[in-house]
Amino acid sequence: MNYSKATNYALHTMLELAKVPDKAKKGVQELAKYQDISPTYLSKILTKLTKSGLVESSPGALGGYSLAKKPDQINFLAIIQAIEGQIPLFKGCEDKANSCKIDAIMREYEEQMEAYLSTKTLKDAIH
């Protein structure tokens, strides 16, 4: 139970994109070199971020990626869920109906965590 490396890469990549002024484009090569990973792998991560509507891609020469929204409108939860998926972090006992208190506690726990991550935006990460 821990977040994948891809989530870490995604957060740092988003932070890099947030640092440049006003949605400027950055190429995968440059972003990958910053974190010492292969550009091809980072490309797959960026694809997920694009499909989630967090970044925008410009194909062709001089292309690259840029933020789709302003840094203060992108929260951590959206980034994490874009990579990890929206799977619940605890699969309770589906069969034994609703009498299971454990499920209730874990579900409440999950909601609280999502609420916390929703309040943290990229703007908070740029000091």
Add this chain to the structure above:
Amino acid sequence: MNYSKATNYALHTMLELAKVPDKAKKGVQELAKYQDISPTYLSKILTKLTKSGLVESSPGALGGYSLAKKPDQINFLAIIQAIEGQIPLFKGCEDKANSCKIDAIMREYEEQMEAYLSTKTLKDAIH
């Protein structure tokens, strides 16, 4: 990123042990049948719980497992960490020193989660 099935089994097993009055013993066979898993596998889970000091085992005939403490003294965090280990759920950038704001946010997030799970005990799960 989600909790393993073993954690789910562990929580339900602990809950079963908490339901019987005053630290009564229960065999692995009985506990396993309750969740439709093999007794051998559940035995491995109970071994981890024993090493963490959450349950006590009685070898020999008529042996079994029982809670080591009272239900209101066993919180969810202890059970989860006994199974999952105490690994941090987010490995930040160790090399790039302390300037990384992402690490700070995620560390704070982790602390808040542990604080929440510490307040929930087995007693809360028995209604």
Add this chain to the structure above:
DNA sequence: GGCGGGCTACTCGGATAGTGTGTGTCCGAGTTATGGCGG
């Protein structure tokens, strides 16, 4: 000088391994209550 085609740099997406972890099973060893046997 203007226009079009090839070139290049970049993203996009799928296919494909390697690797590690979680899941589950099997087997032998150690431990203790129970029942039987002999004294």
Add this chain to the structure above:
DNA sequence: CCGCCATAACTCGGACACACACTATCCGAGTAGCCCGCC
């Protein structure tokens, strides 16, 4: 009737397959800017 011993039931721990997700790479396809040559 009492004590010793074999047996059974259970836990304990390691070793071992198997499946799946994560990680990472490679390759082909598509797209857009740039340069060169032709008209």
